[in-house]
Amino acid sequence: MEAELAQYLTSKIPGSSGMAISNVFRIPGGASRETWMFDAAWEADGHSHTGAFVLRKDPPASLLTTERELEYSFYRAFEDSPVPVPRMRWLENGSTALGAPFFIMDRILGCDSNANRIQEAEYTPVRDALARRMYEILTEIHAFDWRGTEIERVIDPPAPGECWKRELDHWERVINENELSPQPIARAAIRWLRANPPPPPQRVTVVHADYRVGNFLYTPDGIHGIVDWEMAHLGDPLEDLAWSFMEAWEWTRDGRKGGIIWAEDAIRVYEEASGTKVDREALHWWDVFGSVKGQAIWLTGARSFQDGKTAELMMPFTSYWLINFQDEIMLRAMGRGA
Structure with a gap:
């Protein structure tokens, strides 16, 4: 998946080159989509850049059948509201770049979600x-x-x-x-x-x-x-x-x-x-x-x-x-x- 992610982010971030993907990890569970964390590093405009991201990707089957554009739209709507949400980056409804539709958002660092x-x-x-x-x-x-x-x-x-x-x-x-x-x-x-x-x-x-x-x-x-x-x-x-x-x-x-x-x-x-x-x-x-x-x-x-x-x-x-x-x-x- 690293190569596919590198190619995709390079196509989405203007002027980027030398894209390196690391720390790819699938988060266990998830009712409707696979959730992956990954880091990226790249060069652009003569400077080095890094990013921490979350990928939400449609699986072959799931506990739920839901529409990814709907989920993406709710996140986007709340981005500048008092309700804290991750910032959305890219939505791909028909793309085969990663083998299935997906969206990518920023990762909020240093947090836990574990119920225990x-x-x-x-x-x-x-x-x-x-x-x-x-x-x-x-x-x-x-x-x-x-x-x-x-x-x-x-x-x-x-x-x-x-x-x-x-x-x-x-x-x-x-x-x-x-x-x-x-x-x-x-x-x-x-x-x-x-x-x-x-x-x-x-x-x-x-x-x-x-x-x-x-x-x-x-x-x-x-x-x-x-x-x-x-x-x-x-x-x-x-x-x-x-x-x-x-x-x-x-x-x-x-x-x-x-x-x-x-x-x-x-x-x-x-x-x-x-x-x-x-x-x-x-x-x-x-x-x-x-x-x-x-x-x-x-x-x-x-x-x-x-x-x-x-x-x-x-x-x-x-x-x-x-x-x-x-x-x-x-x-x-x-x-x-x-």
Whole structure:
């Protein structure tokens, strides 16, 4: 890959020569795209230059089918906002330069994203502050005026009353297309969701759609980048709040959301920062919805492995553990026990 990256960056950076690529490393995981880190060094205008980059490249198969231009557009829209994001460089929808479509962005140096590292002793004095900042940033995402930005170009915004149905219809289709065996618990949850729709949001906002511990870059000094926007869309902001609370992300298994904050504390921070009140019944609806969505994602990974589209070990893992675990979460979310 080094030679291909060198050739591509040389073609994109005016006047560059002697391009050298180093420290190419694939980041484990990733639901929809391969994520690679690499460094580059080159000459231009009589000076030496270096850069640290992240490559997001379409894989043969994934847990999610998402549109890279959409993800790229959300990153671009937030570049000059209060929400910290990496700066985008290049998007290639049809390029074969690296064997598949991709985009490249700057790498934010010196940060971690690991959901377990934030539980370590080093972070004990600052964990509460990081948790608070996490939910303050979420309100900044939801307050962002997306009209007139690249987001409006790539997404047809739903009416407030359509937000829940658009998302539920989408993820039910994903289950229909990918289940390898009947999913009675997910089907029961879908029936409940359709019979008990939430009220429309006061306003349609950007929804990150995978907002949780593990999807932001942090140091003890704070949060420096919100990443993994591949599922982002326009909709009900409570979708993000509920998703961040999902039991699958309770890394410490003690009830703290993301392993760092109690739900009531997070809601209080969100309400204080946003100046809004969280509708608890609507939040419960989005909690149940999040379990359906999570199950759809795990089923997609299992289907990809079953059909021979990928040999990634992450995919069968979803079928042997996460699908059953998500069923238990779904039952608890519906208030039926497990």
